[in-house]
Amino acid sequence: MNKNYIVPNEWNIIEEGFDAENVTSSESIFSLGNGAMGQRANFEEKYSGDTFQGSYIGGIYYPDKTRVGWWKNGYPEYFAKVLNAPNWIGIRVIIGQTELDLNHCKVTDFKRVLNMKEGFLQRSFKAELSSGDQIKVEVIRFLSLDINEVGAIKYTVTPLNFDGEITFIPYIDAGIVNEDSNYDEFFWEIENIREGKDEAFILSKTLKTGFYVSTGMKMAFSLNDIEIPLESEIQKEEKSIAYTYKSFVKKNDSFTIYKFGGYTQSMNYPKEELLFASQKALQKAVIIGFDNLLEKQKLAWEKIWDTADIVIEGDLLGQQAIRFNIFQLNQTYNGEDARLNIGPKGFTGEKYGGSTYWDTEAYCIPFYMSTKHKEVAKNLLVYRYNHLQKAIENAAKLGFSDGAALYPMVTMNGEECHNEWEITFEEIHRNGSMIYAIYNYVNYTGDYSYIPEYGMEVMIGVSRFWHQRANLSTEKNKYVILGVTGPNEYENNVNNNWYTNYIAKWCIDYTIENIDKLKKEFKSDFDRILAKTNLKEEEIKSWKEVADKMYFPYDEKREIYLQQDGFLDKHLLTVDKLPKSERPINQKWSWDRILRSPYIKQADVLQGIYFFENHFDLDTIEKHFNYYEPFTVHESSLSPCVHSILAAKINRIEKAYEMYLRTSRLDLDDYNHEVHEGLHITSMAGTWLSVVQGFGGMRNFDNQLCFDPQIPEKWTSYSFKINYRGGTLKIQKGHKSCEFFNESDQPIDIYVSGQKITIPASGSANV
Template sequence: MKNYIIHHDWKIVEEGFVPEHNRISESIFSIGNGKMGQRANFEEKYSGDTLNGTYVAGIYYPDKTRVGWWKNGYPEYFAKIINSTNWIGIGVTVNGEELDLAKAKVLSFKRELDMQHGLLTRCFVAELQNGNQVEVCSHRFVSIAATEIGAIRYTVKALNFDGEIKVTPYLDGDVVNEDSNYDEKFWVEVARAVGGPEGYLTVETLKTGFHVSTGMWFQLLKNGNKVETDITNGEREKYVEASQSVSVEKGDEIVVEKFSSTVSSLDYEKESLAEKAKEAVDLAVEAGFDALFESHKNRWLQKWATSDIKIEGDIAAQQGIRFNIFQLNQTYSGEDERLNIGPKGFTGEKYGGVTYWDTEAYCLPFYLSTAPQKVSRNLLVYRRKHLEKAIENAEKLGFKNGAALYPMVTINGEECHNEWEITFEEVHRNGAIAYAIYDYINYTGDKEYLAPMGFEVLLGISRFWSQRVNWSADKEKYVMLGVTGPNEYENNVNNNFHTSYLAVWTLKYTLEAIDYLKKEFPFLFEELVKKWKFNELNETARWKDIIDKMYFARDEKRGIYLQQDGFLDKDLTPVAELPAEDLPINQNWSWDRILRAPYIKQADTLQSLYLFQENFTTEELKRHFDFYEPLTVHESSLSPCVHSILAAKIGYQDKAYEMYLRTSRLDLDDYNNDTEDGLHITSMGGTWMSFVMAFGGMRVVNNKLTFNPFLPESWKSYGFRIDFGGAHLEVKMKHGEFFIINHSAVVVAATVWGTEHVIAGNSTLEIKK
């Protein structure tokens, strides 16, 4: 764990330049707007260790799968949201020497991310090898108001010299991905143009044929006045630049204002892209940096008005939760149903920026509560549009009759993950997608989503479960063989509790959906029966039999369900008794040793207990938590949040706080030594859940709000906001007092500490405990 980020309630602050931390900081200080994103790379040249990253949502390359040996059903490629044209570049030369912080002496350095307003600032003083000292300040944002625009204000001050400073804004499409399987470059040039202060570059992805056009325009000011010296242009394949020089005296300050646009063939015809890029740049230039930032800032303030969480008395926890909310809001906007959320968002290459089950399991609740309803609905529509591909994925593995297996990893609905124990066995992702439909309907009341989109997805998934189980004559039960649960430190196990429980639940929920459609949409249901060749009598009879006779491994002595068959055969030494040098085990142990050990990467059995906690008594939850949590190493970013929620449910308030702090500061403090690869965006949704559901004790049960809140001892108060049932609610907790403030005219019912209340429009419910 590292601890170099300075605690602040609204800002992420780094003081002092430590090259060993640079990749970590590039991830932490990333910015984006849902359509594109940018790691916190330097504008000027940096020849030190860096991961350059500029990403455009939905633009991907199918990097050919590279494995030691092939298995039937393997996907042919791993899709990647690829590094795209670098638009931030501004080369700086001082009296003939290039500014490069890897070679210069850094006298002071401060990097700051203003989360409230979405602004990245970096200021430093450096002494070049020629003895010249410069003070540089950069202000950069990717607009969430004008989502095709990025803007930079870059200031250079001559501290101890007279002479010449040359600036060279550029666009560089000759970029690479570090994780390319075959060290390929993924882009070819389509067109380029440069003249005076502006330039344009259009590039195309190999194989997929996406086009991306990037434009730039800049102006140079000296002591507030525009510099009129000649501009020199340069170009080569996939690269354009414009250079301008200015004479300076000691104390003079020059400012480069650079505006850039990024547009793609996802949104425009390829033939018009260059024109669209120029139109966007022209509009940005006309508005100017200050007006663009004002619109961007105001849009951020609107987002915070509905999603902020306030903590009084714990600045580390406050900074952590706001950092998580900030990254979630700048990663996904919900405006485009073709897009989804990658585990690293726009902050790094790992996991390819593509969609996992994390979206449904960890991100959906955040958007349900803090964004317009269409945002979460679009996450469901994304999966419905991939249903036919999910059926094809299942067919490749031998399933029939419209059974659907949603991919573990995807960009377009096709499976593109190439680790066999995950690709073929981690099928619980199907259950997460089914549960998301329930979660959405339970929260919003939009039951008509079942007619027909939700039902069609549930039918395909239920058909999969029906074929995935088999009858055990020995047990006289249905069993689920050869699976991998969320705990990826166990592969190819039989009867994983979480997978089997989700399968049974999905079958039950699909039966409920059928009853609803037959009652409310009988003619539509008849059409769906024909469309999907649904033999209701035969298929549902098997589903009901599976529901009644599914096998779950259980230890009656302890009164718990087992994670899978044979779990008790392991040496159940708790994690606390392992030598410190063994942790994390995924970096210190062989895979063979991990597979034979009892140690759990993330919530597995407890994942089901979290989702369906109303189906278990508090004592049952406690027994399971007491058994499994001491064996959990939390080496998945998705682990602490679930444990925090369950710990709060069973009254382990200190453990709930411990797990919350870990998930909220996972990246800021680099808990797992992997922040340099990019941030854990999807686990940030889990962080939000751990706050609202652990400290707020919030659940929606049968479309009704319930709260069982508590306040950590070190905190003075907390508050969060949610949208529910057309109302906007502000929830506050102080020592001994709980408030729900209704900022709408809609009447809302809520159960608090077991007692039902009605909150009138524009009123406050105050409860003392």
């Protein structure tokens, strides 16, 4: 595959020229979504080459039986898979007697454009078939933000050197299987197939989980943009339905099929109403019409970009990349449904099961807090609150008791469903991110009410877990946490991972601090929570002992915290000494060799310093960055953003820019040789952080909104907006000035490089 085939452009992702080697990668990169559903950018017409068909529906999953070589007590029974849903986009195209298939014809003038500004996908090409017939094809497709159960396709064929018959065969295929199925199972049961005039529906039910989905399609046609009626032949099979439409088309005339399709599902309707709801949604789309629905799409995206956009002048690659990341984040999650969350691949692939990880709390919360209404971020927190009982059950399965909660590493419904020992049982640091997200939300939005209403119960459950998970080392007279994996997954089953120990102590301290606050200021809530959780004063004292006596591995000579006990016993060879032929090590080395190496997959100690930057002075931050960054291979998508932010903090702007490009163009340039599997959605929030917290220097510690803006040498200027406590602030940074614009009707107090500034309502300040 040509890694750098995406054409640089401010607002578009562009592919020029057809190369079969790029098809599966482009299917990921050009993916579409609207928060409720999403799909890879598969061709509508038949394609017999290498392809990864993928359509996904938010919240619909299947508990695929765990597949491991050696079963261990405590393993989850299943690994939750986001389901590859029935395919509604398909349109077979037959020219005379020859079917269009880009794998078996001469393709010229191929161009694919993902219009990020307006939210739609375009594709055009010319094809010469084996019959000698030449055609031009133009396609526009989008998933509606206005009617989120509907997508729309406009597919136009123009004969270039003949008059003849053209056949469109739109279909629904409900026989799609997951690429990542553990046992090659078909996860759906077909309940009903219904046909009507230019419309069809398939009602499917997921096995085991019992979700019902109605997949629908509705068609209309035009010749030279004038609507025409066509008769159809219907082919109904066990798992599919197809309609055949034929028309005689003259040379240079344009024959168009409009196909509306999509899903209604039982999380939103009673199952007996699904077919009707599907029919109603498609009918509404048809009445609005393709062009008007597209205009509504453009307006919806204009509203999103008004706050979310980051403008970079002077760096086309950097500008394209940040908008791509922001676009995909908004396609994946819009905050309208608290039952949904953000999977690492979003709607773009099946790797990781499409489930929810700690990425949401660690990386995504700040993006949604700053670019949308606070309720959007709050819904992500409520999602975890609603799963608290499952987290308590997860902990109980591993031997914890008395309401201790262990949030899952991977989940769809709150139940742990990851099946790698070193992740499921050892990567317990994820528990800390649940509390950090609460702190982050309250500190940024000022909405303290979340803690008495929801957050405190979660904090108590997590603190109980840390208390039970730590044990007193009589030799050290300190509490230790043994047998863990930190964020750096290239070190498993280690003792006293610094990040894990630090966030455990912080969680307990933060919980106790807020218990004291509730006692004084929210007495009725405090009493309710006490009764519900059966919390006693003696228990709180025992937590405090663990927090106060937590052990942190430290090297006096280097004056740095160690990744974990024994880190200095490794062969400490830095990454620059590794031959390029051995990179990435996760694809070239044995796991045994990786675990014995000093190489860091993603920020670990630096992750903790990023979270708790206000706990450390600048010299300490710099010392740790300079020590650990040379050992970091950045083979996790979550790594470069943290390094970019901290590099900017210590004024290593060139390094910050290098890491920014790496995180922002991770998928566009396929750094890790895996984009064909899907995009890295959650790390895209880290890309936004790299600009706003990195170069913009935005921090929000101690109820103070602070900035310390810097700018990469290559950039002429950059600007971004944030929503903050009901106000909107725009920051414009150039090489010689930085201007702050208050777009709200209340003054906003900020600190710029330590100096307090009040920006008047609808006013500005030049710093």
